[in-house]
Amino acid sequence: xxxxxxxxxxxxxxxxxxxxxxxxxxxxxxHWSLLATRSMTWNEMFSRASMYLTVLxxxxxxxxxxxxxxxxxxxxxxxxxxxxxLVLVVGLGTQIRMGDARGEDVVYIIGMNLLRRAYLELAxxxxxxxxxxxxxxxxxxxxxxxxxxxxxxxSRVLSGSPxxxxxxxxxxxxxxxxxxxxxxxGATGLYVGAGVVCGLAYLGVFAAIPIRQFARIRRELQxxxxxxxxxxxxxxxxxxxxxxxx
Numbered sequence: 001x002x003x004x005x006x007x008x009x010x011x012x013x014x015x016x017x018x019x020x021x022x023x024x025x026x027x028x029x030x031h032w033s034l035l036a037t038r039s040m041t042w043n044e045m046f047s048r049a050s051m052y053l054t055v056l057x058x059x060x061x062x063x064x065x066x067x068x069x070x071x072x073x074x075x076x077x078x079x080x081x082x083x084x085x086l087v088l089v090v091g092l093g094t095q096i097r098m099g100d101a102r103g104e105d106v107v108y109i110i111g112m113n114l115l116r117r118a119y120l121e122l123a124x125x126x127x128x129x130x131x132x133x134x135x136x137x138x139x140x141x142x143x144x145x146x147x148x149x150x151x152x153x154x155s156r157v158l159s160g161s162p163x164x165x166x167x168x169x170x171x172x173x174x175x176x177x178x179x180x181x182x183x184x185x186g187a188t189g190l191y192v193g194a195g196v197v198c199g200l201a202y203l204g205v206f207a208a209i210p211i212r213q214f215a216r217i218r219r220e221l222q223x224x225x226x227x228x229x230x231x232x233x234x235x236x237x238x239x240x241x242x243x244x245x246x
Contacts, residue, residue, distance in 0.1 A: 135227035174199025
């Protein structure tokens with residue numbers, strides 16, 4: 001059984017002599033497969049963000065109606081304490097999934113860069129026409145993400161959907177903490193301070209997650225076709241969340 005497996009694994013001379021046209025067709029098929037998978041991943045990220053914002057908007061409207069009906073009384077605080085944890089759970093799940101999708105997207109980018117590398121090995125004269133990366137190192141990944149200048153600035157990171165969802169979650173967590181302290185009879189300054197501290201703590205904790213995830217990707221990345229770009233031009237050294245841009 002093992003002998004038949006080994007014999008079938010070694011290509012015949014006919015299979016080894018594959019024309020360049022067939023090679024390009026195979027590479028293009030894999031390229032479109034990765035492109036479609038990446039598109040599905042980004043569509044899921046945007047769908048999850050839209051669903052969360054819909055839930056959040058409905059919660060805000062519900063709180064406004066209950067506040068008007070109860071004149072911000074005890075029933076309003078009770079309703080808020082029941083509703084806001086649900087909103088935060090949905091937001092937390094959205095943020096975690098978007099973080100996982102960012103890691104998956106990096107893998108797809110590496111695969112597509114390798115395929116572009118194979119294209120250029122077949123036709124090296126086409127290199128001036130490629131504006132995306134064709135190396136599987138950090139500079140190549142960042143070039144594909146941040147074409148054409150290969151730089152990811154803090155403004156692009158802050159305007160990304162995952163960061164926006166994280167900031168909204170921090171606000172919801174702060175408001176929930178303020179309601180809890182208020183329900184326990186805390187003074188105005190106390191529950192306002194509790195809300196601010198809790199929101200900032202949420203930002204600190206969940207900002208560390210993509211940084212650790214990114215550090216793991218950099219640690220495990222072993223490029224087979226590195227380029228010659230300087231480390232100073234690596235956007236990964238500028239911003240810890242290149243996949244946050246949208």
